[in-house]
Amino acid sequence: MMSDARDSVxxxxxxxxxxxxxxxxxxxGAINGVMPSEHHxxxxxxxxxxxxxxxxxxxxxxxxxxPMIRRTSRLEPATWEEALSMAARRLxxxxxxxxxxxxxxSGRATNEENFLAARxxxxxxxxxHVDSCLRAPYQALLAxxxxxxxxxxxxxxxxxxxxxxxxxxxxILLVEDDLANTHPRAAxxxxxxxxxxxxxxxxxxxxxxxxxxxWIHVPTxxxxxxxxxxxxxxxxxxxxRAAILLAPGExxxxxxxxxxxxxxxxxxxxxxxxxxxxLLALPVRANARGAxxxxxxxxxxxxxxxxxxxxxxxRLGESWHGDVMTxxxxxxxxxxxGVGALVVFAEExxxxxxxxxxxxxxxERLEFLVVLDAFATETSSLAHVVLPIASTxxxxxxxxxxxxxxQSLRPATAPVGEARPGWRALLDLAAAIxxxxxxxxxxxxxxxxxxxxxxxATALGAGRGGGxxxxxxxxxxxxxxxxxxxxxxxxxxxxAADPSYPLRLVRSGAFEWGDDPLVDLSxxxxxxxxxxxxxxxxxxxxLSASDAQRLxxxxxxxxxxxxxxxxAVLPIAVRHDIEPGLxxxxxxFRDRLEPVLGREVLVAVRVERA
Amino acid sequence: MNxxxxxxxxxxxxxxxxxxxxxxxRLIAPxxxxxxxxxxxxxxxxxxxxxxxxxxxxxxxxxxxxxxxPLIRIRRNGRSLRPETIADERRQILFTIxxxxxxxxxxxxxxxxRDLPDGSFQRRMDRTVLVSLAxxxxxxxxxxxCCDAGPFLRSGFDLQLTPLGDRMLVEIGSVKGRELLDVAxxxxxxxxxxxxxxxxxxxxxxRRGFGEETCHFGSAMRRISTGRVEATLWERMGDxxxxxxxxxxxxxxxxxxxxxxxxxxxxxxxxxxWDSCQYPAFTLEASGHNPRHAKGDRVRRRFYHKVSAQYYxxxxxxxxxxxGRCVKVCLGTTDMPAVVAAIRxxxxxx
Numbered sequence: 001m002m003s004d005a006r007d008s009v010x011x012x013x014x015x016x017x018x019x020x021x022x023x024x025x026x027x028x029g030a031i032n033g034v035m036p037s038e039h040h041x042x043x044x045x046x047x048x049x050x051x052x053x054x055x056x057x058x059x060x061x062x063x064x065x066x067p068m069i070r071r072t073s074r075l076e077p078a079t080w081e082e083a084l085s086m087a088a089r090r091l092x093x094x095x096x097x098x099x100x101x102x103x104x105x106s107g108r109a110t111n112e113e114n115f116l117a118a119r120x121x122x123x124x125x126x127x128x129h130v131d132s133c134l135r136a137p138y139q140a141l142l143a144x145x146x147x148x149x150x151x152x153x154x155x156x157x158x159x160x161x162x163x164x165x166x167x168x169x170x171x172i173l174l175v176e177d178d179l180a181n182t183h184p185r186a187a188x189x190x191x192x193x194x195x196x197x198x199x200x201x202x203x204x205x206x207x208x209x210x211x212x213x214x215w216i217h218v219p220t221x222x223x224x225x226x227x228x229x230x231x232x233x234x235x236x237x238x239x240x241r242a243a244i245l246l247a248p249g250e251x252x253x254x255x256x257x258x259x260x261x262x263x264x265x266x267x268x269x270x271x272x273x274x275x276x277x278x279l280l281a282l283p284v285r286a287n288a289r290g291a292x293x294x295x296x297x298x299x300x301x302x303x304x305x306x307x308x309x310x311x312x313x314x315r316l317g318e319s320w321h322g323d324v325m326t327x328x329x330x331x332x333x334x335x336x337x338g339v340g341a342l343v344v345f346a347e348e349x350x351x352x353x354x355x356x357x358x359x360x361x362x363x364e365r366l367e368f369l370v371v372l373d374a375f376a377t378e379t380s381s382l383a384h385v386v387l388p389i390a391s392t393x394x395x396x397x398x399x400x401x402x403x404x405x406x407q408s409l410r411p412a413t414a415p416v417g418e419a420r421p422g423w424r425a426l427l428d429l430a431a432a433i434x435x436x437x438x439x440x441x442x443x444x445x446x447x448x449x450x451x452x453x454x455x456x457a458t459a460l461g462a463g464r465g466g467g468x469x470x471x472x473x474x475x476x477x478x479x480x481x482x483x484x485x486x487x488x489x490x491x492x493x494x495x496a497a498d499p500s501y502p503l504r505l506v507r508s509g510a511f512e513w514g515d516d517p518l519v520d521l522s523x524x525x526x527x528x529x530x531x532x533x534x535x536x537x538x539x540x541x542x543l544s545a546s547d548a549q550r551l552x553x554x555x556x557x558x559x560x561x562x563x564x565x566x567x568a569v570l571p572i573a574v575r576h577d578i579e580p581g582l583x584x585x586x587x588x589f590r591d592r593l594e595p596v597l598g599r600e601v602l603v604a605v606r607v608e609r610a
Numbered sequence: 611m612n613x614x615x616x617x618x619x620x621x622x623x624x625x626x627x628x629x630x631x632x633x634x635x636r637l638i639a640p641x642x643x644x645x646x647x648x649x650x651x652x653x654x655x656x657x658x659x660x661x662x663x664x665x666x667x668x669x670x671x672x673x674x675x676x677x678x679x680p681l682i683r684i685r686r687n688g689r690s691l692r693p694e695t696i697a698d699e700r701r702q703i704l705f706t707i708x709x710x711x712x713x714x715x716x717x718x719x720x721x722x723x724r725d726l727p728d729g730s731f732q733r734r735m736d737r738t739v740l741v742s743l744a745x746x747x748x749x750x751x752x753x754x755x756c757c758d759a760g761p762f763l764r765s766g767f768d769l770q771l772t773p774l775g776d777r778m779l780v781e782i783g784s785v786k787g788r789e790l791l792d793v794a795x796x797x798x799x800x801x802x803x804x805x806x807x808x809x810x811x812x813x814x815x816x817r818r819g820f821g822e823e824t825c826h827f828g829s830a831m832r833r834i835s836t837g838r839v840e841a842t843l844w845e846r847m848g849d850x851x852x853x854x855x856x857x858x859x860x861x862x863x864x865x866x867x868x869x870x871x872x873x874x875x876x877x878x879x880x881x882x883x884w885d886s887c888q889y890p891a892f893t894l895e896a897s898g899h900n901p902r903h904a905k906g907d908r909v910r911r912r913f914y915h916k917v918s919a920q921y922y923x924x925x926x927x928x929x930x931x932x933x934g935r936c937v938k939v940c941l942g943t944t945d946m947p948a949v950v951a952a953i954r955x956x957x958x959x960x
Contacts (some may be wrong), residue, residue: 006641025672033672035668188942191852301925523883
């Protein structure tokens with residue numbers, strides 16, 4: 001199963017969606033470190049702080065190494081047969097009783113695993129409720145891209161869209177939370193560009209590292225469409241090569257409007273599809289794009305095909321060797337509390353769901369929870385059946401990066417204990433439920449993907465270097481025709497400001513990597529990126545230094561934040577990089593501020609010392 | 611140079627020599643990896659050695675200081691705990707490493723012998739033989755001439771190889787090196803005066819290849835050591851650094867580490883692992899205070915360690931071998947040549 005016996009195995013970084021390559025280093029057969037790859041077409045010999053520690057979580061983290069079942073109140077070891085048959089029996093019972101079942105795939109999982117998760121849902125369990133965390137904001141960004149092309153609906157949109165192009169751009173428009181933290185490889189491309197004279201314009205909540213280097217920074221609140229200064233518009237229009245990068249936060253509806261506005265700008269100024277110009281959406285996770293394209297979404301089929309696309313249904317039926325359930329389903333946020341049973345693949349739900357730690361209570365109330373993961377997490381501790389799978393360092397498969405590169409992972413060591421490759425575990429689970437496996441190997445699975453999603457047939461067959469995929473206008477249209485996520489009333493209310501609520505509270509969409517198992521289980525990363533939730537167990541809300549001074553509060557002091565919806569009391573953290581008048585809820589504390597925000601991303605509030 | 615200290619071997623006989631060496635020792639050499647890169651790897655066959663290639667991005671320090679290195683096994687013994695040293699006693703030959711890397715390993719040897727001698731490092735170093743390949747032309751990012759670390763060395767190696775047409779010159783730097791010749795003595799003969807002259811000429815040509823530009827470590831060292839670098843310079847530099855830590859991890863003279871215990875067999879394995887002064891919480895104290903909270907402070911710290919007089923005096927050498935790896939690996943713009951230039955000029959423009 002291991003690709004070769006050498007000491008350096010080339011694979012793909014498992015963290016963000018930039019798609020950097022790296023070597024897993026082995027000593028005496030065991031992984032002991034990583035090394036960059038000079039010739040890798042994305043990373044060219046570089047890695048970020050997370051990438052340099054990519055080996056740590058699988059090496060140091062609490063691993064799931066045998067199947068477990070909960071017969072009484074505790075999880076106990078079991079054989080694969082016992083665990084699979086218990087899972088199949090209970091899922092059948094719940095399904096037969098008319099209660100919905102949901103499947104959660106993952107941006108941390110491979111294309112093959114996500115494809116089989118979608119098959120588990122729509123093929124084996126016959127449920128339309130299949131989704132992954134953090135999919136909705138990314139889908140919203142993609143849906144806004146300009147689908148108007150002269151080439152026709154199925155011709156790929158011809159943006160070149162590489163980091164190399166960004167480094168050579170003359171003007172760069174960046175919508176970010178903090179790109180230097182969320183997507184360092186992309187931030188490096190911007191540093192290269194600015195160093196050679198490019199003009200950078202940043203749109204974001206805070207004056208981040210890149211904002212400090214920008215020509216113009218436009219303070220922008222999630223949920224609001226920024227005003228494009230006239231000089232920015234003309235600089236962008238006059239440049240021969242220009243780049244737009246969209247790194248999503250939250251508020252899917254607003255993100256859709258945002259990306260549509262930027263895509264329209266690109267079309268109007270002739271940059272759309274121009275060689276050297278870029279329009280790139282950057283999802284959080286390594287394989288968020290792949291998960292979406294493999295059908296882990298409640299409103300589309302694999303290949304980003306509409307649910308009523310007859311040709312897609314037929315291809316899928318042939319690929320899955322069975323009927324395909326094609327109704328629309330619940331998204332991942334609706335599933336929590338909305339289903340009787342859940343099958344969760346490689347995801348730590350409280351870390352990634354919008355409902356945050358509040359999800360734990362809902363998970364505890366599930367009739368049945370099956371968790372497949374490599375790591376022991378809070379989610380796996382609540383499961384009724386735990387199926388141990390290989391980590392991304394131990395499994396072959398592919399990831400699709402933000403740029404659209406389909407790259408191969410190569411295993412550098414065997415899975416631990418009785419863990420199986422994730423694709424094998426999903427096939428076995430589907431078989432136990434009643435959909436027999438017609439695939440024997442990973443190659444078979446990849447061929448099946450190619451039959452269902454023709455663009456991936458070429459990409460997966462492209463050999464060692466991997467191939468790439470590009471969206472077609474038909475796919476963009478399909479993305480846009482479906483609601484990206486649970487509707488939030490994130491329409492900003494532009495009406496007259498209520499003087500009794502003079503400030504604004506906004507929920508930051510910047511993903512809290514500190515809560516993700518890949519960071520939390522790595523000794524180096526959890527020290528340097530300790531999650532805010534761990535560092536501040538009482539929660540916090542951030543406000544500007546001038547507002548803090550006006551209110552007479554200091555770092556760590558408690559305030560009462562009240563909106564028309566409700567109130568909360570919690571400590572503050574003073575920031576010197578946000579505008580006065582704005583309070584920020586970090587992603588890690590979104591559930592603490594739920595009494596104040598409700599389902600909104602932005603509300604008017606008043607604040608006083610508590 | 612003493613003619614007794616140099617021999618030559620026909621290039622066609624190198625394969626045999628390498629095969630014999632491999633019988634008694636782990637042989638680590640540049641090899642071709644999956645992704646088109648050259649990586650140091652333990653070889654199973656002499657054919658795997660790449661003789662004409664760029665210096666691998668990864669530094670050979672990992673064979674003395676692995677990225678994750680089990681040091682001590684801690685076993686439960688009734689109610690007490692019993693520690694046992696995990697001793698790596700394998701012999702290894704680092705084969706065709708470059709002059710800069712030889713210098714780097716000798717620097718690390720010095721650091722790990724001073725104050726509290728590091729048993730694990732020394733045990734490995736005692737069993738390691740350094741066979742270098744002199745560089746007959748500059749590499750694109752290298753500046754070893756500025757650090758007295760190449761392209762050829764006069765000492766520090768156990769053996770130094772120089773390609774001379776169809777023969778390879780082998781300069782003997784130590785007893786350890788001489789012993790490597792004993793595995794196949796018939797393959798070697800004494801170097802002629804002409805061959806030694808050829809070697810000198812190759813070195814001179816290689817040095818000239820670096821160009822006319824003067825080296826600047828001296829002036830940078832003076833400025834940095836006499837407080838003539840503005841704090842704001844480091845602040846601005848910090849904005850051009852993404853804190854990846856690559857510079858320190860890839861650097862042949864960096865050695866910072868962390869210690870962590872891994873549960874194993876009912877006890878623990880105490881491991882040393884690479885760490886970096888560039889990481890935010892590297893200096894975070896239990897009180898919550900962090901003396902290097904700002905990124906610019908961490909960048910400054912790195913260059914003080916590498917270039918300032920106090921470290922030069924303590925360690926006997928500047929903390930840089932001019933290999934150029936930090937230029938290749940930097941995820942920003944703060945590599946050694948760029949920062950040295952900034953220190954000298956007092957300016958930073960990214």
